[in-house]
């Protein structure tokens with residue numbers, strides 16, 4: 001087993017000691033696999049206590065969220081959205097959007113997540129899908145160090161934390177365009193963001209608690225660096 005996969009399994013066992021992760025093919029984008037929680041190796045459903053622990057300190061990276069799946073499908077159907085571009089997957093989690101961007105010809109892809117464990121997951125999933133991805137734990141440090149402009153920021157299911165809503169305006173300042181997929185905020189009202197696509201997917205592995213979050217809206221915003229071009 002590779003070192004990164006070993007590390008990932010150890011991180012999972014800290015939260016759910018009896019759990020395992022397995023390569024899981026995404027139903028909407030079967031060319032893409034992720035190391036996700038294996039709910040079939042358990043001879044019982046998650047106990048209420050396990051669900052409580054998962055809900056309180058979620059290892060987001062071992063689930064694939066509906067928004068990430070719809071974003072990957074969008075990228076497959078619209079490869080020009082990433083081809084030859086510098087792409088940042090903000091709130092990458094498992095890195096599904098980053099993997100999709102790398103698969104469909106992005107020039108450079110950076111998976112960014114504040115959760116160190118998610119970065120390990122992105123590394124394992126980049127290896128699983130044979131793609132090259134860079135990593136960052138801090139978006140603002142990333143932009144201060146990047147030696148070229150960001151073309152596209154992808155953000156899937158980051159508004160579960162409402163504190164991220166004000167960040168949407170800041171993200172626009174740092175790129176040419178943003179694609180944001182979300183299933184939780186039903187009437188997003190942030191200047192510049194327009195709804196333009198939608199889809200349905202189920203969080204994997206499925207947890208009943210997430211059923212209400214199956215319908216995903218994709219928003220698009222032009223970034224300031226595009227708007228301000230001469």
Ligand SMILES: C[S@@+](CC[C@H](N)C(=O)[O-])C[C@H]1O[C@@H](n2cnc3c(N)ncnc32)[C@H](O)[C@@H]1O
Pocket residue numbers: 060061063064065066067068069090091092093094095096097112113114115118139155156157158160161164
């Ligand atoms: C619900 S998960 C979505 C993961 C993935 N994008 C998907 O759709 O499957 C949200 C992720 O965003 C990350 N996140 C939340 N706020 C963030 C921030 N301010 N900067 C970077 N990552 C953030 C979390 O750590 C988590 O991994």
